[in-house]
Amino acid sequence: MKLALALLLPSLALAAPFAYVSNEGSGTVSVVDTATDTVADTLQTGGKPRGAAADAAGRWLYVSDQPNNRLLLIDLKERKQAGAIALGVSPEGVGRSSDGRWIVAASEQSNSVTFIDTATRKESFTVKVKGQNPEHAVFSPDGRTVYAGSEDGDTVEVIDVERREQTAQIKVGPRPRGIGFLPDGSRAYVAAENADTVFVIDARAHAVLSRVAAGKRSNGITVHPDGKRVYVSNGGEASVSVIDTASNVVVATIPVGERPWNMALTPDGRKLYVANGRSGTVSVVDTQKNAKVLDIPVGKLPWGVVVQ
Numbered sequence: 001m002k003l004a005l006a007l008l009l010p011s012l013a014l015a016a017p018f019a020y021v022s023n024e025g026s027g028t029v030s031v032v033d034t035a036t037d038t039v040a041d042t043l044q045t046g047g048k049p050r051g052a053a054a055d056a057a058g059r060w061l062y063v064s065d066q067p068n069n070r071l072l073l074i075d076l077k078e079r080k081q082a083g084a085i086a087l088g089v090s091p092e093g094v095g096r097s098s099d100g101r102w103i104v105a106a107s108e109q110s111n112s113v114t115f116i117d118t119a120t121r122k123e124s125f126t127v128k129v130k131g132q133n134p135e136h137a138v139f140s141p142d143g144r145t146v147y148a149g150s151e152d153g154d155t156v157e158v159i160d161v162e163r164r165e166q167t168a169q170i171k172v173g174p175r176p177r178g179i180g181f182l183p184d185g186s187r188a189y190v191a192a193e194n195a196d197t198v199f200v201i202d203a204r205a206h207a208v209l210s211r212v213a214a215g216k217r218s219n220g221i222t223v224h225p226d227g228k229r230v231y232v233s234n235g236g237e238a239s240v241s242v243i244d245t246a247s248n249v250v251v252a253t254i255p256v257g258e259r260p261w262n263m264a265l266t267p268d269g270r271k272l273y274v275a276n277g278r279s280g281t282v283s284v285v286d287t288q289k290n291a292k293v294l295d296i297p298v299g300k301l302p303w304g305v306v307v308q
Contacts, residue, residue, distance in 0.1 A: 017266060019273045019307045021282055022049035022063055023299025029063060029074065030282075030298035032273070034266055034307065037284050037296060041079055045072055051093040051136075051262075054308035055118050056100025061306070062116065064091040064105055071105050071114075073121060076308070085123060088112045093136035094304075097143040102161070106148050108133040113148050113159060125164050129157040138179040140188075140203060147188055147201075149176035156190055158206050168206045172199040178221030178262070180230060182245065189230045189243070191218040198232055200248055212248050214241045220262040224287065225269040233260035233274060240274060240283075242290055252290040256283035264305040275302035 018040065019032040029049060031041040047065035049072065054061050061074040065084070069091065073083040088110025095104045102124075103116040113134060117124040131150025134157060138147050146159040149172075156176055158168035173192030181188045181203060188201040191214065198212040198221070215234025218241070222231045230243040233256070240260060242252040257276025264273050265287070272285040281295040282302060 017307050019264060019282065019305055020052055020054070020061055021273075021275055021298050021302045022052045022304040023280075023301060024048045024050050024066070024303045025280075025300030028299040029061070030302070031079070032282060032296060032298070034271060034273075037294060039296065039298065042299070043074060043079055043081070045074070045081060047072075050303045051091070051095075051105065052304045052306045053094040053096040053103055054306055055096065055103070058308045060118070060121065061308075062094055062103045062105070063304075064094050066090055066092060069107070071103075071116065083121070085116060085121070087114050088126070093134075093138075093148075095136070095138045095146075097139045097161075098141050099143055101143070102139070104137045104139065104146055106134040106137040108135060108151065113137045113146060113157075115161070127159050127164060127166060129159070129166050130169060131155045131157045135177055136179050138181065138188075140181050141183055141185040145203070147179050147181075147190070149179055149190060151175055151177060154192070156188075156201070170201060170206050170208065172201075172208065173197050173211075177219050178232070180221040180223040182223060183225065183227045187245070189221050189223065189232075191221050191232055193217050193219055193235070196236075198230070198243065210248050212243055212250065214243075214250065215239050215253065220260065220274075222263040222265055222272065224265065225267070229287070231263055231265075231272055233263055235259050235261065235277075238276075240272070240285065254285055254290055254292055256285070256292055257281045257295055261302070262304045264307040266307055273305050273307060275305045277301050277303060
């Protein structure tokens with residue numbers, strides 16, 4: 001029995017997901033093994049990599065390259081760049097539909113959101129939005145809707161995927177950034193950075209339900225798989241706030257590195273990875289204890305994190 005377990009452990013370690021961290025200041029993507037919380041590889045991309053999303057099979061990583069107006073294709077099996085897709089001007093946030101059909105990228109200066117078909121890895125269509133400088137673009141769990149926050153405004157743009165057009169606009173606070181949906185699709189949480197507030201949205205009526213006071217310069221949003229907690233990075237105070245979704249109040253504040261931006265959870269929800277831009281690190285948070293475990297040095301100005 002002991003021998004069987006010993007033989008099994010290496011395969012379990014290899015099966016652990018990886019955290020891919022896009023470092024805009026060094027033109028790299030750090031590959032963090034979530035089993036050991038060490039950097040297993042560093043992928044050279046050049047440019048200014050920011051947003052990232054992986055396909056459902058975990059074969060391809062899509063990374064926005066802001067100054068070169070493109071979406072980089074990284075072959076995760078070979079761990080090397082394998083092409084690019086032209087986008088609008090200044091692409092940033094990248095997301096994936098839950099069914100794996102679409103990758104979506106928001107281009108700020110073009111005021112547009114581009115949909116990539118993962119079967120062909122090519123652009124399918126692009127939707128112009130009314131708000132200024134869409135930064136993040138996030139699918140609802142059913143894949144029917146995309147929310148895009150207008151960074152230079154105070155609205156969330158609502159895109160109907162089937163109709164391929166913007167159908168609504170939700171007024172929130174100034175400089176909306178991170179967006180996350182509850183797993184059942186009933187609510188979305190939007191961090192308005194210049195309001196230090198998270199806005200709770202009725203995702204079916206596309207209307208504000210309530211407001212949650214967060215930390216200074218609330219920024220990134222990540223929702224726990226069980227839907228009971230929402231994590232908010234506070235760029236102005238080096239912390240992550242934990243919102244209880246039953247009461248919509250902050251129940252914990254976790255110190256992390258300087259200027260935390262975007263975050264990602266492991267599939268089981270036990271660990272949270274936080275990109276700390278000014279620290280050049282990723283903080284690993286134990287979500288059961290609401291405590292930072294360690295900081296992992298990565299590249300310069302880490303901005304995005306995706307776990308796959």
